[in-house]
Amino acid sequence: MSEQSPEQTMDNLNQTAAGASDTATEKEFLDNIRQNIDAVDCEIQTLINNRAKLAQQVAAVKKNHTAADDSSDPIFYRPEREAQVLKAVMERNTGPIADEKMARLFREIMSVCLDLEAPQRIAFLGPVGTFTHAAALKHFGKAADTVPMTTITDVFREVEAGTAMYGVVPVENSSEGVVNHTLDGFLSSSLKIIGEVELPIHQNFLVAEHTKLDGLSRIYSHQQSLAQCRHWLDVNFPNVERVAVSSNGEAARRLKNEWHSAAIAGDVAVAEYGLHKLYSNIEDNPSNTTRFLIIGHEAIAPSGQDKTSIVVSAHDRAGALIEILKPLSYHGVSMTSIETRPERPNKWAYVFFIDMNGHINDPNVSAAINDIRPLVKDLRILGSYPKAVL
Incomplete structure (x- = not known):
């Protein structure tokens, strides 16, 4: 078969469908379509490999440039x-x-x-x-x-x-709030x-091959997942014990050796532990979403749609928080969230985690942060990074 562009291949496919005569058998019609699919697959495979070769060229340029500069290791993930x-x-x-x-x-x-x-x-x-x-x-x-x-x-x-x-x-999590351990991690880390990442949280009621539903005596899950499915559980399994464990993965793992237990977990656990979905999407709030952070060492350039996160240690005085927020309003910076954590080891002292729209390289974001600095004991930029795309 001669090489065609993707557009030509699709035109042929459409012509095949439109021009099929009434006397053509179903097999003939499907064979023609499948030939076109095979041609498209060849195009896709060739293009993917071409992209991969370009990625390898990018890697070679980065490695050569780094070696020439005798600098730190090259950064491949952008x-x-x-x-x-x-x-x-x-x-x-x-x-x-x-x-x-x-x-x-x-x-x-x-x-x-x-x-x-x-x-x-x-x-x-x-x-x-x-x-x-x-x-x-x-x-x-x-x-x-x-x-x-x-x-x-x-x-x-x-x-x-x-x-x-x-x-x-x-x-x-949109239903259960902030994960304090993560915020505390930034207080002792650079x-x-x-x-x-924003992940819609869909909870599943999972069982194993050997689970006996008529003898079900406990349901395992993380405490947040149990809370997110509280109403559904009250209606469907009101008399079964709910056991909070360290994670949904651990809940799924426990079913391997227990015939009288079920678990609440997501789709990944189904595949990883060979379980079956007895019920899907049992969360009480169908728009339930959890936000995750990607942590690393390097500063990130602007993407065009970014967020900036800072942590601020405020002075212990009346109106301290209002003072911190005024520069954001003055410079037209939209704050998306604010959370408070104890400032250890100081007693009754607190730090504020603030997320805002924009990149630190944006003039208004930079100006707002510069105006906040003299008003507080300490301010650290946790990062400017792309907003979640998927």
């Missing part, structure tokens, strides 16, 4: 660049595949290409099968080497030590926020 690519994919998409599904396809292609440049080791709050695991796969793709950590502190330490390039930690 969150701002990936965000721009994925946004462009969705903007130029014409269907019938939905914008986000098309972007997810490109995310996996980019993940494989990045793996050719430099394999990425990503630490996440484990065990395997948690929503944090799902967030890591969503953000970095399945080609990344995702490594579960026991605690959020362990994720920070793994990235600080350089054993993992980046880490993924939960920071807030790591930066380099990205974010």
